[in-house]
Amino acid sequence: GENVEQHPSTLSVQEGDSAVIKCTYSDSASNYFPWYKQELGKRPQLIIDIRSNVGEKKDQRIAVTLNKTAKHFSLHITETQPEDSAVYFCAASQAGGGNKLTFGTGTQLKVEL
Amino acid sequence: DVKVTQSSRYLVKRTGEKVFLECVQDMDHENMFWYRQDPGLGLRLIYFSYDVKMKEKGDIPEGYSVSREKKERFSLILESASTNQTSMYLCASSAPDRTPYEQYFGPGTRLTVT
Numbered sequence: 001g002e003n004v005e006q007h008p009s010t011l012s013v014q015e016g017d018s019a020v021i022k023c024t025y026s027d028s029a030s031n032y033f034p035w036y037k038q039e040l041g042k043r044p045q046l047i048i049d050i051r052s053n054v055g056e057k058k059d060q061r062i063a064v065t066l067n068k069t070a071k072h073f074s075l076h077i078t079e080t081q082p083e084d085s086a087v088y089f090c091a092a093s094q095a096g097g098g099n100k101l102t103f104g105t106g107t108q109l110k111v112e113l
Numbered sequence: 114d115v116k117v118t119q120s121s122r123y124l125v126k127r128t129g130e131k132v133f134l135e136c137v138q139d140m141d142h143e144n145m146f147w148y149r150q151d152p153g154l155g156l157r158l159i160y161f162s163y164d165v166k167m168k169e170k171g172d173i174p175e176g177y178s179v180s181r182e183k184k185e186r187f188s189l190i191l192e193s194a195s196t197n198q199t200s201m202y203l204c205a206s207s208a209p210d211r212t213p214y215e216q217y218f219g220p221g222t223r224l225t226v227t
Binding site for chain 2: 045099102103
């Protein structure tokens with residue numbers, strides 16, 4: 001089955017700096033890669049996703065890049081703010097959107113003032 | 114606005130008890146999922162369902178079973194609870210043919226087995 005590895009497990013940045021979280025996946029058949037954000041005590045929510053036919057996608061301060069050859073995808077957050085502090089999960093799916101996901105182990109991002 | 118609800122936020126059970134966790138979604142989603150969340154291990158899929166009365170094992174199904182008798186309801190059953198099943202349990206639902214393909218999560222049930 002699919003295996004998703006995520007690094008780092010914790011990340012601390014200064015407000016205004018950029019943050020990068022990296023994930024690798026094992027199954028070349030995977031074709032959908034979402035990122036979820038989970039604030040303390042709350043449920044995970046989708047923040048951005050990318051399909052395998054696209055190399056990069058941006059939404060305001062967040063972007064995701066995908067390298068299919070290397071089976072690697074990353075989340076980039078620019079101009080970090082305290083409200084970006086949360087746990088971020090990457091995931092991969094072989095069956096397209098809305099279906100079974102394999103999640104990474106999560107990255108605790110802390111944005112310090 | 115999608116709403117996924119779970120029957121309890123906190124639950125304490127004794128070893129050997131049969132435990133039922135219920136999840137209800139109100140958006141007519143075909144897919145429903147049960148995950149457990151443990152520190153450092155992320156979200157691990159226990160079971161999922163693509164349709165009523167249909168179920169498929171996820172990555173860690175041992176010690177669990179599920180039931181989906183109605184489209185909006187997906188139940189997770191611990192036949193004989195054990196201490197290693199102490200965890201946060203999250204339910205989710207999604208519609209595979211509707212963008213943005215998001216899995217909508219419930220608030221979670223923190224289960225403690227003593």
